[in-house]
Amino acid sequence: MDFSLILSLFAGNFFALSWGNVLMISIGLILIFLAIVKQYEPVLLLPIGFGCVLANLGMAATPTGDGFLSVLYRAGIESELFPLLIFIGVGGMIDFSPLLSQPYLALLGAAGQFGIYGTLLIATVLGFSLNEAASIGVIGAIDGPTAIFVAGKLAPHMLAPIAVAAYSYMSLIPIIQPPVMKLLTTRKERLIRMEYAPKVISKTALIIFPIMVTIIISILAPDAAPLIAALMLGNLLKESGVVDRLNQSAQNEIINVATLFLGLTIGATMTAESFLQLDTLLILGLGLLAFVMDTMAGLLFGKLMALITGGKINPLIGACGISAFPMAGRLSAKMAQDEDFENFILMHAMGSNTAGQLGSVIAGGLLLSLVINSI
DSSP states (O other), X not given: OOHHHHHHHHHHHHHTSOHHHHHHHHHHHHHHHHHHTSOSSHHHXXXXXXXXXXXXXXXXXXXXXXXXXXXXXXXXXXXXXXXXXXXXXXXXXXXXXXXXXXXXXXXXXXXXXXXXXXXXXXXXXXXXXXXXXXXXXXXXXXXXXXXXXXXXXXXXXXXXXXXXXXXXXXXXXXXXXXXXXXXXXXXXXXXXXXXXXXXXXXXXXXXXXXXXXXXXXHHHOGGGHHHXXXXXXXXXXXXXXXXXXXXXXXXXXIHHHHHHHHHHHHHTTOOHHHHSSHHHHXXXXXXXXXXXXXXXXXXXXXXXXXXXXXXXXXXXXXTTOSSOTTHHHHHHHHHHHHHOTTOOOHHHHHHHHHHHHHHHHHHHHHHXXXXXXXX
């Protein structure tokens, strides 16, 4: 075996890499490090990081390529199949009982989407097209499937940074939200105890709810129909109680496989040529701004509700009116318990969080309708 020939081939291939490829490979390795060592959203960041490494070794996913990653891109990203499969699994995990027993929490789910539209306006002022600005704004939902679904329709060339931003900020919720929550609430407000007298929600109501939501949202925001239908289908599988095998598959095998392929494929679009641009930094910055604005709007609305009710609403539950279920709900409950270990607001927080999940899908659908109809 001629080792000198092998060495020369290796050296030739290595030096064929641009500095941008090397930098992106390093970014991919950092994502893998965060996933494994820091355990920041490992189910997503690990395949995204590995896909990024592959993309810059000449295996990028492209709409016209013939490699296996390109095949996955066309089959799952261009067709929007992967986000929809993930939403079926998410729907199977959600319990809407806390929201149905406290319907006023839907207001917090609506307030938690403010950053999406605020960021859209700012991105437009900065020179992004309406399609691009809408796609950037949806990062604020902190909902990867929704962000990918919207960006895939409106700005597919920005899909990689938008997906990375959405999933990265989702994993950083415990770091990003607490300072904002402490800044905008007083200790007295964080100590507010909320009574929880759970109303018994009938099985019939739990079955009718996903069906009616699908019908109503599909009529009001047709462009959100695929997302809301997938989410509600998963929930219907759970609440029906007659298809346990399908429900378990949706929550486990289907969502796991779809998440793996989605993360790997998104990472495989992170080539140096498409990612190392000033616009990428702006997208990441604006996405963070959208997230912070959502959190602030939810908290401020929670403070308003506390004022109106004479101190019966803990404003912390406004911070989880975003889509990151169930992480945001758990964080709000933990923040309350950090102040008073016997203060249990978890069910209220989960109600607000599930409202935020619905709100993000509706907000994404409304953006699609507004932008597509304005073209």
